[in-house]
Amino acid sequence: MANPVKLAQSCGPSPQANGEPDLRPVEGKAADEELALLARALGHPARVQIVRLLVRRETCICGDIVEELPLAQSTVSQHLKVLKEAGLIRGEIDGPRVCYCVEPHALRRLKALVGSL
Amino acid sequence: MANPVKLAQSCGPSPQANGEPDLRPVEGKAADEELALLARALGHPARVQIVRLLVRRETCICGDIVEELPLAQSTVSQHLKVLKEAGLIRGEIDGPRVCYCVEPHALRRLKALVGSL
DNA sequence: AAGATATATCGTAAATATACGATTAACCGA
DNA sequence: TCGGTTAATCGTATATTTACGATATATCTT
Numbered sequence A, B: 001m002a003n004p005v006k007l008a009q010s011c012g013p014s015p016q017a018n019g020e021p022d023l024r025p026v027e028g029k030a031a032d033e034e035l036a037l038l039a040r041a042l043g044h045p046a047r048v049q050i051v052r053l054l055v056r057r058e059t060c061i062c063g064d065i066v067e068e069l070p071l072a073q074s075t076v077s078q079h080l081k082v083l084k085e086a087g088l089i090r091g092e093i094d095g096p097r098v099c100y101c102v103e104p105h106a107l108r109r110l111k112a113l114v115g116s117l
Numbered sequence C: 001a002a003g004a005t006a007t008a009t010c011g012t013a014a015a016t017a018t019a020c021g022a023t024t025a026a027c028c029g030a
Numbered sequence D: 001t002c003g004g005t006t007a008a009t010c011g012t013a014t015a016t017t018t019a020c021g022a023t024a025t026a027t028c029t030t
Helices: A029-041 A045-056 A064-068 A073-085 A104-115 B029-041 B045-056 B064-068 B073-085 B104-115
Strands: A089-094 A097-102 B089-094 B097-102
Touching (some): A029 A104, A029 B029, A029 B045, A045 A064, A045 B029, A073 A089, A097 A104, B029 B073, B029 B104, B045 B073, B045 B089, B045 B097, B064 B073, B073 B089, B097 B104
Antiparallel strands (some): A089 A097, B089 B097
């Protein structure tokens, strides 16, 4: 093996990581519900902090998140679940740990929706 | 009186409607909490709809909001209170009714915070 | 196979959110 | 001053959120 060094792990390319623009409308009932869903996911300081953490280090830190937050591991796991269910982050199993990254599309989408206000 | 016609009512200028830019940082603990607060306020479809309504018509419709939403008057009033407490909208008493408008600064601030992600 | 480590899930308690109808408060017009 | 209208608040039932410790699960290491 040419490179036995453990690389900084990162989630593989996002499933919908085709460079195509998001064609969904930014207004209307569906958009309102989408925005509400995304906003609700960001509606807790710990989750904002988590997203910021994942955006800053483009390499996805896994359980380091727990160390950064003043919360129990189980609570952090719950927050991660909320963010995952909203589609804002993605987790990828990497051996015994899980590697989280932001979903750039979701973030872009959120910005577009908020921008439409 | 030169113009006895009832003008489309609109909230007066916002208290902090000085054209000055918002100097608060978009990152850090305080910013995280601010973003969480604003996001949480948008975390319900009815509230997104209300904000959209108020943005679209720059003249602030008052109780017409109740008619637009499929919710009881008291429920709409509760949602308005949430938005008001988050600083996203402002209500001004106009006779027996109340005139709501968005707070452009808060909206700009939200966009800046989301944009910083 | 056994132990160590990382993460998710379960169970639970307390707090908050959501919705409604009923009531109250404020104001206008007759 | 008396009704009528508008909006807020109250009381309440139900659902969701948030937090924790305990437990389960899955993977690595030895």
